[in-house]
Amino acid sequence: MIKLTMAVLATLVAAPALAQAPAQKLSAYKGDPVAGAKVFTACKVCHSPEAGKNMIGPSLFGVVGRTSGSVKGFNYSAANKAGHIKWTPDNLFTYLLNPRKMVPGTTMAYAGLPNPQKRADLIAYLGTLK
Numbered sequence: 478m479i480k481l482t483m484a485v486l487a488t489l490v491a492a493p494a495l496a497q498a499p500a501q502k503l504s505a506y507k508g509d510p511v512a513g514a515k516v517f518t519a520c521k522v523c524h525s526p527e528a529g530k531n532m533i534g535p536s537l538f539g540v541v542g543r544t545s546g547s548v549k550g551f552n553y554s555a556a557n558k559a560g561h562i563k564w565t566p567d568n569l570f571t572y573l574l575n576p577r578k579m580v581p582g583t584t585m586a587y588a589g590l591p592n593p594q595k596r597a598d599l600i601a602y603l604g605t606l607k
Contacts, residue, residue: 503570506597513602516595523587526606534585540564541604545580556582566600573599 517526523533530536535548542565546558560580562568572579573596575589590596 501593503567508597508601510601510605513598516599538606554584556580569600
């Protein structure tokens with residue numbers, strides 16, 4: 478019982494520190510595009526991997542290296558239009574963790590992908606869409 482109590486106490490004490498730990502950088506991970514294609518299945522609800530096919534969200538074909546708010550024919554939020562963010566792999570890594578934090582005012586409803594390896598895999602997959 479004492480061991481269990483100590484374990485719970487240690488977890489409660491460590492939890493705030495873990496929650497505030499700095500985010501890892503993309504360079505700490507090796508993205509796998511095959512695994513990323515599986516992660517992308519959740520994105521397919523709103524985004525297409527095909528060029529020119531906008532859905533609820535813009536097509537993600539060619540997103541790596543593109544500037545935010547630049548897909549022709551898609552009605553972006555004012556925040557995304559004004560952001561002028563270059564979607565580098567590093568910027569995508571940060572954005573995918575918490576889109577609303579990086580682009581306040583975005584209409585993207587997705588809360589974010591906390592798993593850094595899955596973000597790296599997804600970015601590797603997105604890099605194949607060209």
